[in-house]
Amino acid sequence: MRRHLLLILIFAILLPAFAVLIVSGIGLLHHEWAMESVARSYVQDMAENLATRLAGIEARRWGGSDLTSLEIRSFRVFTWGPSLPGWVALVATDGRVLFSSPGGSNLAQIWRPDLPLGRAVEVKNEEGDLYTIAVYPVSGGDRFVVAAVAWDQLLGPLVRVGRLWTLLALFMSVGILLALWALWTWLIVPLRELVAEIEILRWGKDLPSSAEPLAVGEIGSLRRVLSKLARGAVERTALRNRYVNDIVRVQEGEKSRIARELHDGPIQNVTAMIQQVRLSRMAGGEEETRRHLALAEETAQLVVRELREMCDELSPPWIDLGLEQAMSGLANRLSRHYNIPITMEVDDSVELSHEKLLSLFRIFQEGVSNAVRHGKATAMEGHIFRRGGSILFEFEDNGRGFDPSMNYETLRISGHRGLANMLERMMLIGGKLEVTSVPGEGTLVRCIIPETEEEMPL
Amino acid sequence: MPIRVVLADDHPLTRAGISAYLAQESSVELVGEAEDGLSAWKLISELKPEVALLDIRMPGEDGVAVARRVKESSLPVAVIMLTSYDAQQYVLASLRAGARGFILKTATPEEITRAIGTVAKGGFYLDSEVASAVGDRDFAPEALSAREREVLILASKGFSSKEVAVQLFISERTVQTHLASIYDKLGAKNKTEALLLALKYGVVTLEELIE
Numbered sequence: 001m002r003r004h005l006l007l008i009l010i011f012a013i014l015l016p017a018f019a020v021l022i023v024s025g026i027g028l029l030h031h032e033w034a035m036e037s038v039a040r041s042y043v044q045d046m047a048e049n050l051a052t053r054l055a056g057i058e059a060r061r062w063g064g065s066d067l068t069s070l071e072i073r074s075f076r077v078f079t080w081g082p083s084l085p086g087w088v089a090l091v092a093t094d095g096r097v098l099f100s101s102p103g104g105s106n107l108a109q110i111w112r113p114d115l116p117l118g119r120a121v122e123v124k125n126e127e128g129d130l131y132t133i134a135v136y137p138v139s140g141g142d143r144f145v146v147a148a149v150a151w152d153q154l155l156g157p158l159v160r161v162g163r164l165w166t167l168l169a170l171f172m173s174v175g176i177l178l179a180l181w182a183l184w185t186w187l188i189v190p191l192r193e194l195v196a197e198i199e200i201l202r203w204g205k206d207l208p209s210s211a212e213p214l215a216v217g218e219i220g221s222l223r224r225v226l227s228k229l230a231r232g233a234v235e236r237t238a239l240r241n242r243y244v245n246d247i248v249r250v251q252e253g254e255k256s257r258i259a260r261e262l263h264d265g266p267i268q269n270v271t272a273m274i275q276q277v278r279l280s281r282m283a284g285g286e287e288e289t290r291r292h293l294a295l296a297e298e299t300a301q302l303v304v305r306e307l308r309e310m311c312d313e314l315s316p317p318w319i320d321l322g323l324e325q326a327m328s329g330l331a332n333r334l335s336r337h338y339n340i341p342i343t344m345e346v347d348d349s350v351e352l353s354h355e356k357l358l359s360l361f362r363i364f365q366e367g368v369s370n371a372v373r374h375g376k377a378t379a380m381e382g383h384i385f386r387r388g389g390s391i392l393f394e395f396e397d398n399g400r401g402f403d404p405s406m407n408y409e410t411l412r413i414s415g416h417r418g419l420a421n422m423l424e425r426m427m428l429i430g431g432k433l434e435v436t437s438v439p440g441e442g443t444l445v446r447c448i449i450p451e452t453e454e455e456m457p458l
Numbered sequence: 459m460p461i462r463v464v465l466a467d468d469h470p471l472t473r474a475g476i477s478a479y480l481a482q483e484s485s486v487e488l489v490g491e492a493e494d495g496l497s498a499w500k501l502i503s504e505l506k507p508e509v510a511l512l513d514i515r516m517p518g519e520d521g522v523a524v525a526r527r528v529k530e531s532s533l534p535v536a537v538i539m540l541t542s543y544d545a546q547q548y549v550l551a552s553l554r555a556g557a558r559g560f561i562l563k564t565a566t567p568e569e570i571t572r573a574i575g576t577v578a579k580g581g582f583y584l585d586s587e588v589a590s591a592v593g594d595r596d597f598a599p600e601a602l603s604a605r606e607r608e609v610l611i612l613a614s615k616g617f618s619s620k621e622v623a624v625q626l627f628i629s630e631r632t633v634q635t636h637l638a639s640i641y642d643k644l645g646a647k648n649k650t651e652a653l654l655l656a657l658k659y660g661v662v663t664l665e666e667l668i669e
Contacts, residue, residue, distance in 0.1 A: 263515065263543075264515075267542045268563075269471060271471075271472050274475075275475025275476065275478070275563075279475070279482075
């Protein structure tokens with residue numbers, strides 16, 4: 001029911017309007033017919049009456065001579081005319097008017113020899129005025145009584161006033177129908193189209209058609225809002241897909257990097273160890289045997305070192321020793337790895353959960369790697385301290401710096417995920433990341449972690 | 459007359475190991491060592507050794523690409539792939555590129571010498587470890603029918619079942635049946651394994667496959 005309510009409402013207006021249109025149309029016709037029959041019976045009666053009376057007079061006179069004008073004048077109707085606007089006349093067979101009431105001279109304009117006898121008809125004169133006219137033969141048939149009423153003299157206003165309400169109703173219903181048509185074309189149809197479009201719209205995938213509909217302004221606004229929302233949804237989906245893609249790509253990249261490192265390092269070195277052990281067995285002298293075994297041992301040491309470094313990098317076990325040890329340890333390790341001095345000062349009173357520590361750890365790893373690889377830094381300093389209810393971790397390098405107005409998104413898409421990763425890490429633990437850098441003057445990265453455990457709105 | 463050999467491996471320790479193996483062998487003479495693909499190709503084209511031992515993963519150009527160059531330039535050099543990977547796909551890729559042998563870096567000196575001797579004589583050598591991954595050494599397979607051999611050779615050239623069916627004017631279903639029978643006879647689990655086993659047991663020759 002609710003689903004079709006709009007259609008029902010439209011029909012609720014349409015049907016009465018249509019009914020009024022039909023009824024008033026019929027009423028108009030009936031009114032027309034009624035007027036016509038009134039006019040007809042009037043002229044018919046008048047003509048018949050006069051013809052009978054004239055015949056009566058003539059019969060009394062026996063002589064059969066023509067009526068005198070005196071006798072004619074005794075018919076009030078000939079002197080004063082009929083009570084309705086119109087006239088009567090006595091006409092000879094050849095159309096000659098013998099007597100007529102005032103205005104009867106008009107007869108010449110409408111007289112036609114083929115007018116039927118004894119029956120009223122409508123006739124138009126040359127100017128288009130309508131008359132209802134009746135012709136009756138006076139006994140013997142050598143003369144006729146003609147009676148006529150003119151519609152636009154008195155009947156006219158009568159007709160017009162009588163028609164007025166019907167016409168008004170007619171115009172009103174036509175107006176309503178036109179308004180309904182407009183409502184249908186400019187509101188209902190675009191609305192239904194919009195609804196149909198929304199119903200099949202795959203949210204986050206499709207965009208609604210952007211064509212401005214020929215409709216009321218509100219539909220246009222609705223469409224614009226919908227279009228905006230849909231575009232937002234599509235963008236969010238794209239963003240999420242990109243994000244998932246990134247995660248998968250990073251994971252795959254990491255896996256193949258680890259595989260590559262295992263292949264190029266430990267596997268080759270263990271292979272070399274096997275070779276040396278075999279060579280020691282094949283060796284001729286004791287000294288040669290010892291040389292091969294020493295080489296094998298050395299290679300084994302190398303393998304252990306390589307594997308330990310890989311472990312450290314994958315998930316450093318010594319991160320459990322606490323913030324100070326973890327960060328200083330990392331600084332030392334990175335310092336050795338990149339062969340640049342890296343200092344780390346940690347405020348003893350600062351304590352961080354494992355999760356937050358791990359974030360700072362990764363950010364520092366990433367930051368140092370960025371500073372050395374992209375910034376060509378030759379020294380770095382890190383500080384962890386407390387300020388105004390927040391824990392701050394700052395690290396600074398003396399590298400080339402960059403333009404920090406660079407969009408993180410652009411960096412991320414172009415494969416420079418370092419900064420984007422750092423930013424995401426901080427967001428994950430409810431912190432903020434600020435990067436201050438001037439080309440040629442190094443870079444300062446500041447991580448701000450609020451000390452109170454309140455969830456940041458995502 | 460010792461067999462002249464060129465060795466290419468980017469990892470210095472394993473290269474030193476292999477070269478020490480070869481130094482002990484009087485039947486083999488190591489005439490050159492390279493640590494990347496391009497210098498390996500240079501050495502091969504200059505020295506024209508009888509055998510080239512190529513690592514698959516090398517900077518610049520990998521061993522498979524060098525093997526392909528050797529094949530394309532029709533040098534009389536037998537290539538053996540020397541690698542840490544025992545993936546069958548690698549074996550197949552190497553063979554398609556024209557390699558005549560495939561051994562792992564962990565192979566014993568005897569095995570390496572045997573491989574060099576085999577390919578120098580025009581034979582085909584598959585590392586026992588790769589081979590044992592695909593079957594028992596002493597297994598004697600039931601002979602393949604002529605049709606089955608045809609199917610196997612086409613399939614191992616990389617044609618799909620459908621394409622094999624079109625070429626042999628048989629239905630795809632029949633091709634599948636033949637393949638199932640081949641797997642069964644050779645004890646293989648898939649197409650690659652069937653091919654390697656067929657090579658190993660001498661059911662098909664390398665020439666038939668890479669033509």
